Amino acid sequence: MTFKIVVCIKQVPDTNDIKWTEHNTIQREGLDSVINPYDIGAIQLAKNFKYLIPDSEITVVTMGPNQAIDALKTAVAMGCDDAVLLSDKRFSGSDTLATAYCLSQYIKTFVPDFDLIICGQQAVDGDTAQTPSSMAQKLNIEQITNVIAIKEANNDFSVCIKDTNDYKQEIKASYPFLMAFSQRDIDIIPDINGYIKAQNKTITVLNADDIKADTDSIGIKGSPTQVRKAFRPLNNRESIRIENESVQNIADFIVNEVNKCRTADE
C-alpha cells in the first residue's frame, strides 16, 4: 500500500518591508514570496522518507492566495508528487486556529488514510508554531515537534530525533502522526526534470465547500485571535559608555535605569 505523506508549506513574504492590513495582519497580496525556510526542510524530510519507504507519495498543501501556486510548483520541482492549494475569499483573515482547521478539513476529506504529516516548526512571518499542534489536536493524532532528523523509518514506525535545546531525544512513533521539523538552513536545488514536471503539473485548487468547512470556523469569524497592534520595535536608545567605575556605581546605575523604565510604564 502507498505510504501517504502530506507536507504543509506556507508562503512567506520575501521582504523586510512588510505592510499591515486594517486588521493588523500582514498584507500578503502583491508581495514577492518564498517558501517558509522550515518548510523546505519539511519537504527534504519527506524525500528522505520516500527514500527509506520506496512506495511513498508526497502531497504538498498550502492555504493561501492564488499566488501560492508558485510555491506549490516549486515544491513539485523539489520532488513532491502532488500539490493542493486551499484558496477561497472566505478563508481570508484566518488565524492559526482557523488555518489549522482548514488544513485538517482538507486532510479529513481528501487524505483520510494518510500515514504522516510533516510541517515546518514555525513560519518565519507569523512565527507562532501553533499550526502543527493545532492540526494534530484536530486530527486526534500524536505529534512530535522540534524534529531535527530521522534515525530510522519503515512502514510500521519511525524513530525521530527531537532537539529540546537542553538535550536530544529519540522518539519511536507509529503512524499516523504529525511531526514539525525544526531545521531551516536546508536548500533543495531542483534539476531540469523537476522543473519540467512542475511546469506540467496541474495544481488542485479547493475552496471551503470542497473541504466541507463549517463557515463559522474559517476566516475572521472562526478566528478568536485579535491583533491589537502590529509594529516594529524601535531601537532608538543611545548607548552609554561607562569607564573606570566601581561595580557598585554600575549596579546603582542599572537600578536607576530600571526604576526610570518602571515609572514610565505606570
Ligand code: FAD
Ligand atoms: P506557524 O504556526 O508558525 O507555522 C508552522 C508550520 O505550519 C509551517 O511551517 C507550515 O508547515 C504550517 N503552516 C502554517 N501556515 C500554513 C498555511 N497557510 N498553509 C499550509 N501550512 C501552513 N494569513 C493569511 O495568509 N491571510 C490572512 O488573511 C490572514 N489573516 C489573519 C488574521 C488574523 C487575526 C491573524 C492572527 C492571522 C492572520 N493570518 C493570515 C496569518 C495566519 O493566520 C498565520 O500565518 C497562519 O495561521 C500560520 O500561523 P504562523 O504564521 O504563526 O505559522
